[in-house]
Amino acid sequence: MKSRLVAGAAALVAAILGVVLVISYANGADARAQAGMQPTDVLVVTKAIPQGTPAANISGSVQLKSLPASAVAPTALHSLDGMSGKVVAAAMQPGEQVLSDHLADPSTLTAPGSVAVPAGLQQVSFTVNADRAVGGKLQAGDTVGIFLSFDHGALPSGGPESTALVYHSVLITSVQGVTQPIDNAKPATGTITLTVAVNDVEATKIVFAAQFGTIWLSKEQANLPQTTPSPIDRSKVYQ
Template structure:
């Protein structure tokens, strides 16, 4: 009886904690939703289930209601258990094996990220993410002061893209376009994708503007990228930056140098 009382109290505490955070409805996947399954069938068969989450923690684009406006839509691809049900995962028809819907005026760019860099498995098609870029900061000067600064190997991180939509997600790794096995290329690959032969990397395909696509492609090839999952209504400062000099409250060193490789 004592154990039952403890369990009852803990469950009640969890419920009270959620109630205190302005809970909102969000659907999650309980069992695999096969491609082609209607939203109504997914709900009636118990493949998806409505739950309550804190408003600040609900991802942008998550499904919050099943009604006459969307019940006939079908899953465009298989949806795995544990995922939030994103509205973008359902459409008028099942997507073909190689189909990808790129919004008008946008460019689809794929980025290879390992599990931590893609927020574990919580980034899915329809998610909105922020992309960060980390690189070395180098002084453009040639005097002794500049040389001393460059020897410090200072790193800085900037917001590269403040809000972009994920339109596809897969496990096929990017192929190395260069056959050069030099140590420089090996070091570059290690720093860019953060992966090894034992570390699973995934392709996250995002929809960006033509101008953003140039920034993203350059950064994929030059810097270390990291993604963050945006909550509903979250706004990230596109000018956000941090470096080794001010990460713990000191003075920024970005004024002394530029990102390594930047032109």
């Protein structure tokens, strides 16, 4: 009899504990759900932002938006404080949360086989045969001299054919499209597309020459004296 009473009491205690645990778990679940629903302000993209955009320039394309805490990414930003000097690492679309990993140091965006563009310059590309680009033996980071040639001269009145060394120490930022033979002593074949860092005036002249003339390149060594030879035409080529 006594043992049955003890067993019954134990069962009752176990049942009570079970009820308490169920209630406690339910209350905890409610608390967790409520915590997950707490509104949190995060930056959300409102206008498409291109890759490379400075962080300082994106404030007009993002806004603070309240989202449930459970929907906020761990690295979501609540402001742009501390992001000065960084740029957008990958294009962002409307509706995206702005994450800390979306903003990076500009140097990290440099693609393999290319070099960063110096501040204040722009990039322009042109394609030439490999024999006009030191046999195709150029790579990103090299500096080159740029020669512009025209079949009928570069004067309004026309005139004889002419060639001029127009620019020194132009930085190559990337090189594409050349086929280099296994035997490095042999010249490369095909065409080579070069991208260079120049200012707006230089870019304009390069585009003009690529369209209406021809471009040749020389690979320049460091500390090369930068003379400015006069343009050459048929009247001067033998002088």
